[in-house]
Amino acid sequence: MKFKNFDSLFNFYRNGQIFKKGKTKKNGKPFGIWNLYSNDGKLREIREWFVIDGHSRINRVWFLDKKGDTIAWRYQDSIFNQKEFVNDTIGTRATDYNVFDFNKDTIFLNEPIRGIAYCNSRRIRDYDSQIRIFLHSENVDFNSPFPNDSLIRRDSFKNLKADSINHKWFTHIKPDRYGHVSIFGAWFENPGQKLLRGYMEEYSYGPFEDKEIDSVTARVYFEKTIFVKDTIEQNHSVQHSI
Known part of the structure; x- marks a missing residue:
């Protein structure tokens, strides 16, 4: 899906469920809200990206349990041992409550x-x-x-x-x-x-x-x-x- 100043990106599991979706600048830098899902289709992680001084940076992150409630840290729920989440690492493992x-x-x-x-x-x-x-x-x-x-x-x-x-x-x-x-x-x-x-x-x-x-x-x-x-x-x- 193409837009004037950015692209929408969708990644999928082999079973057809969506893994993550978000927006990237034309140069490939992620920005805005990115949603990550487990392989059974449940929203498990939300990442907020900003492009600052020309670099994409994680600003805030929220981790969710299977019911969709916010949890304090990533490994509080075993779903984050799922290999796709393990391989898609970021610098923080704690939910931001600011x-x-x-x-x-x-x-x-x-x-x-x-x-x-x-x-x-x-x-x-x-x-x-x-x-x-x-x-x-x-x-x-x-x-x-x-x-x-x-x-x-x-x-x-x-x-x-x-x-x-x-x-x-x-x-x-x-x-x-x-x-x-x-x-x-x-x-x-x-x-x-x-x-x-x-x-x-x-x-x-x-x-x-x-x-x-x-x-x-x-x-x-x-x-x-x-x-x-x-x-x-x-x-x-x-x-x-x-």
Whole structure:
């Protein structure tokens, strides 16, 4: 199946059941959501790929049991000993529970899109860490890869540990979790379909006794398609500060 900027790829088992399906760029680099199935047709693994700085990278992975429920790690269920899964290896064996929640899919010109990032799967586990959010410059090319991060940062947002003004909205979260929750948002000057892109950066600053470096970072990328109406909402009020 051919498209303008990418191909859809389907791999099958010998019994005719689908093994995996997803999209690749014209140069063969995978991107977007890829689904992997067991040889009896059940969805067992979901991979999220992004093309970043010209390279395809696994961003997040979710592993499923035979009932379709999320499981914490790949070998928790013996199906992953199936040879096709063993031969199709990736760098992680744990499900990613990081979450990016957005308030809306459609907004008016005079209101922001608001998001909340929850770092539920820490990638820096040996040191105390926190998160922050970086948003990329607005991009109208929906098929373009993520450009170089150092060139496209537009806004940055701290976590709740430093963002005390928004504590009142998160009374259900214990204060020791504040460093791993961040509120972020953006305004758009023109109507139409938009692609909001950015990443959550988990970081820890040294000095570290067992390392010669001053800091450790890990990133999880996200993107959100938004439609901005060519109208202004009356009596609009902002609930969360961004």
